[in-house]
Amino acid sequence: MPKYIAKRVLVTIPVLLGIVLLIFFMLQVVPGDPVTVMMKEHLKEDVVQNLRQTMHLDDPFFIRYLRYVWDLLQGDLGMSWKLNRPVTNLIAQAFPYTCRLAIAAALFSWILGIPVGMISAVKKNTLIDHLSMGVSLFGVSMPVFWVALILQNAFKNVLPVSGVKSWQSYILPTIVLGWSSAGRIARLTRSNLLEVLREDYIRTARSKGLSPLRVITGHAMKNALIPVITVMAIQLSSLLSGAVITESVFAMPGVGSLAVTAINNRDMPLLQGTVIFTALLIIAGNLVADILYSLIDPRIRVE
Amino acid sequence: MNNILEIRDLIVSFASDGRKERAVAVNGVSLSVPKGGIVGLVGESGCGKSVTSLSVMGLLADNGRVDSGEILLDGEDLLKLSDRQRRDIRGNRISMIFQEPMTSLNPVLTIGHQVTEAIRRHSDMDKAAARARAIEMLDKVGIPEPEKRMGNFPHQLSGGMRQRVMIGMGMAMAPELLIADEPTTALDVSIEAQILRLMRDLQRAGGTSILMITHNLGVVAELCDEVYVMYAGEVVEHADVYTLFRECAHPYTRGLMASLPRMTPKGKRLYNIPGTVPNLRAMPQGCRFAPRCEYATEHCHSEKPALKDIGGGHLCRCFRG
Numbered sequence: 122m123p124k125y126i127a128k129r130v131l132v133t134i135p136v137l138l139g140i141v142l143l144i145f146f147m148l149q150v151v152p153g154d155p156v157t158v159m160m161k162e163h164l165k166e167d168v169v170q171n172l173r174q175t176m177h178l179d180d181p182f183f184i185r186y187l188r189y190v191w192d193l194l195q196g197d198l199g200m201s202w203k204l205n206r207p208v209t210n211l212i213a214q215a216f217p218y219t220c221r222l223a224i225a226a227a228l229f230s231w232i233l234g235i236p237v238g239m240i241s242a243v244k245k246n247t248l249i250d251h252l253s254m255g256v257s258l259f260g261v262s263m264p265v266f267w268v269a270l271i272l273q274n275a276f277k278n279v280l281p282v283s284g285v286k287s288w289q290s291y292i293l294p295t296i297v298l299g300w301s302s303a304g305r306i307a308r309l310t311r312s313n314l315l316e317v318l319r320e321d322y323i324r325t326a327r328s329k330g331l332s333p334l335r336v337i338t339g340h341a342m343k344n345a346l347i348p349v350i351t352v353m354a355i356q357l358s359s360l361l362s363g364a365v366i367t368e369s370v371f372a373m374p375g376v377g378s379l380a381v382t383a384i385n386n387r388d389m390p391l392l393q394g395t396v397i398f399t400a401l402l403i404i405a406g407n408l409v410a411d412i413l414y415s416l417i418d419p420r421i422r423v424e
Numbered sequence: 425m426n427n428i429l430e431i432r433d434l435i436v437s438f439a440s441d442g443r444k445e446r447a448v449a450v451n452g453v454s455l456s457v458p459k460g461g462i463v464g465l466v467g468e469s470g471c472g473k474s475v476t477s478l479s480v481m482g483l484l485a486d487n488g489r490v491d492s493g494e495i496l497l498d499g500e501d502l503l504k505l506s507d508r509q510r511r512d513i514r515g516n517r518i519s520m521i522f523q524e525p526m527t528s529l530n531p532v533l534t535i536g537h538q539v540t541e542a543i544r545r546h547s548d549m550d551k552a553a554a555r556a557r558a559i560e561m562l563d564k565v566g567i568p569e570p571e572k573r574m575g576n577f578p579h580q581l582s583g584g585m586r587q588r589v590m591i592g593m594g595m596a597m598a599p600e601l602l603i604a605d606e607p608t609t610a611l612d613v614s615i616e617a618q619i620l621r622l623m624r625d626l627q628r629a630g631g632t633s634i635l636m637i638t639h640n641l642g643v644v645a646e647l648c649d650e651v652y653v654m655y656a657g658e659v660v661e662h663a664d665v666y667t668l669f670r671e672c673a674h675p676y677t678r679g680l681m682a683s684l685p686r687m688t689p690k691g692k693r694l695y696n697i698p699g700t701v702p703n704l705r706a707m708p709q710g711c712r713f714a715p716r717c718e719y720a721t722e723h724c725h726s727e728k729p730a731l732k733d734i735g736g737g738h739l740c741r742c743f744r745g
Contacts, residue, residue, distance in 0.1 A: 320527065321522060321524050321527040321528045322527060322528055322529055322530040322531070324483060324522065324528075325522065325528045325529065325530070325538075325590070325593075326530065327483055327514070328481060328483060328514055328515055328519070328520045328522075329514065329515035329541065329542040329545055329593070330511040330512060330513070330514035330515035330516060330545050330546060331511070331515075331541070331545060332511060339541070340530050340533070343530075343532050343533070344530070344531070344532055347532075417532065418531075418532060419531070419532060419577040419579070420531060420577070420579050
C-alpha cells in the first residue's frame with residue numbers, strides 16, 4: 122500500500138511541471154506589456170528599461186520558465202504587479218475564506234446528496250424519487266450566479282449577503298455552492314445504488330434474512346459509494362481552489378475573488394499564482410481520490 | 425408431516441413495462457421435498473425453476489408476484505407470513521446458494537464478515553462465538569486455512585472456493601431446507617464433483633433436505649432421490665430418479681435424455697429438441713410441448729393434458745401415458 126501511494130505521488134511530478142509550463146506559456150503570449158500595466162503610459166524610457174531588467178523580462182522564455190519553477194519550488198510565486206505584494210502571501214491570506222466556504226459547501230452537499238440519492242434509489246419511480254431528482258436537476262442546471270442573486274434577494278433581511286463579517290456570512294454562499302454539488306452527488310448516488318441493487322451479492326445478502334435497511338447500508342452503499350467518493354474528492358479540491366462566481370457575487374475575499382482581481386488588473390504573476398494553486402489542488406484531489414478508491418475497493422489494491 | 429417443503433398449485437407472474445397482462449412464469453406447480461431427501465428440479469433456462477425457488481425464499485424481483493398457491497415449510501404456509509417473519513426464516517430455516525459464485529459474494533467485504541453476519545443475524549452469539557462458528561463452517565466445507573481465509577476478500581478466492589464459502593454460509597445455521605440453484609454450472613467439472621460430494625456429505629450429516637435446481641441430468645443422477653421435470657412453467661413429469669432414468673415417459677424428458685452427449689459413433693449428430701421454449705405471453709393452447717413434440721397429434725394441440733399418475737407415483741403430463 123505505501124508503495125502504491127509513493128508511486129502515485131511520483132507520477133504527479135511530471136504532470137505538475139507540464140501544467141506549470143503550459144500556464145506560464147499561455148500567460149506569456151497574452152498581449153500587454155507588464156511595465157505598461159504597472160506604470161500606465163506616462164513614464165520615462167530609462168525607468169522602463171531599468172524595470173524590464175530587474176524583472177528579467179528580456180531574458181529568453183525558457184530561462185524565465187526555469188527561474189519561475191525554481192522560485193516556485195521554494196514557495197515563491199513572484200510579486201503581484203498591481204498590489205506589489207508577494208503572490209504567495211496574497212493566496213495565503215485569501216485561502217482561509219475559500220477553505221471554510223469549500224468545506225462547508227462540500228459537507229452540505231454530502232450530507233444532503235448521499236441520503237437523498239439513497240432514498241431516491243430505494244423509492245425508485247415514486248413521488249419522492251421524482252421530487253428529489255427534480256430538485257437535484259435544478260441544482261445542477263441552474264447557473265450559480267442566478268441562484269446566488271435570488272437567494273440574496275430572498276434573504277437580504279435575515280442573513281448577510283455581502284462580505285464576511287461572521288459565520289452567518291457563509292450560509293448563503295454555502296447553500297449556493299453546495300446545492301449544485303449536492304444535486305450531482307444525489308444523482309450519482311442514485312444511479313450507482315440502482316445498479317448495485319441488481320447485483321447477485323445483494324440477493325445473497327437478502328437470502329441471509331437481513332432487513333432491507335441492513336442490505337442497503339451494510340452491503341449496497343459501500344459498493345455504490347466507490348465512484349461517488351472519487352467525485353467527492355475531486356469536487357472538494359475544485360471547491361478549495363476557489364469558487365470564482367460565488368465569491369464574487371457574495372464579495373468574499375477568497376482565492377476566486379483574487380483571481381478575478383488579477384484578471385481585471387492584468388496582474389500576470391497573481392493570475393499565474395492562483396491558476397497554479399488551483400491546478401495543484403486539483404492534482405492533489407485526484408491523488409486523494411485514487412488512494413481512497415484503493416482503500417475502499419480491495420480489488421484495486423496492488424498486491 | 426413427512427415433507428419439509430410442499431408447494432401447492434403455485435402461480436407466479438411478472439409485470440413488464442407497458443403491458444397490461446402479466447407474464448405467468450410459473451403456472452400451477454406442485455412439488456414436495458421429503459424430510460432428509462434430495463429433490464431435483466430440472467428444465468431448460470426460462471422454464472420457471474429458478475422463479476419457483478425464489479418464491480420459496482421470498483426473493484422474487486420487484487415486478488414478480490405469487491398470484492396463488494401455497495408454500496408450506498413443515499406445514500406452515502410461508503405466503504401467509506409477514507415480511508419480517510419470512511426474513512427470520514431466510515438464512516435460518518431455509519438457505520439458498522446460487523449459480524454464480526463469482527458474483528454472489530460482496531466484493532468489498534471480507535469472507536469472514538459475510539459468513540459471520542449470516543450467523544449473527546439468526547443467533548444471539550457474540551462476535552467471537554460467531555467468528556469461531558464461521559471458521560468451523562469454512563473448515564467443514566473444505567477450505568484450507570479457514571482462519572486466514574476469514575480475512576480474505578472474494579476476489580482472492582477461486583470459483584470453487586467461493587462456492588464452498590456460499591455453502592458454508594448457507595449451512596451455518598443448519599437449515600431444514602437448502603435450495604441450490606445450479607450451484608455447479610459455473611464451475612469446472614472436477615470442482616463440480618467435489619461440490620456435489622460436499623453437499624451430499626453435509627446433507628447426510630446434518631439432516632438438511634435439498635432442493636437441487638439444475639439443467640444437468642448428470643447432477644440429478646449423481647445426487648437426487650427424486651426428480652421433477654419442468655417445462656414452460658409447469659411440471660411435466662415426476663418420478664424417483666431410478667424410474668426416471670430407466671423409463672421416462674414424457675417426450676420432453678426423453679428429449680433431454682437424448683440430448684446428453686455420449687459415446688455415439690463418429691459422424692452421428694448429437695440429438696437436440698427441435699424448436700425453442702414458447703414465449704410466456706404466447707403459450708400454445710393445448711399441450712405446451714406440442715409444437716416441439718414429434719408425437720404430437722391433433723388432440724395435443726387443442727386440449728391440455730393433465731398431470732396423471734402412470735403407476736407407482738410416477739406422474740406424467742402427456743396423453744400417451
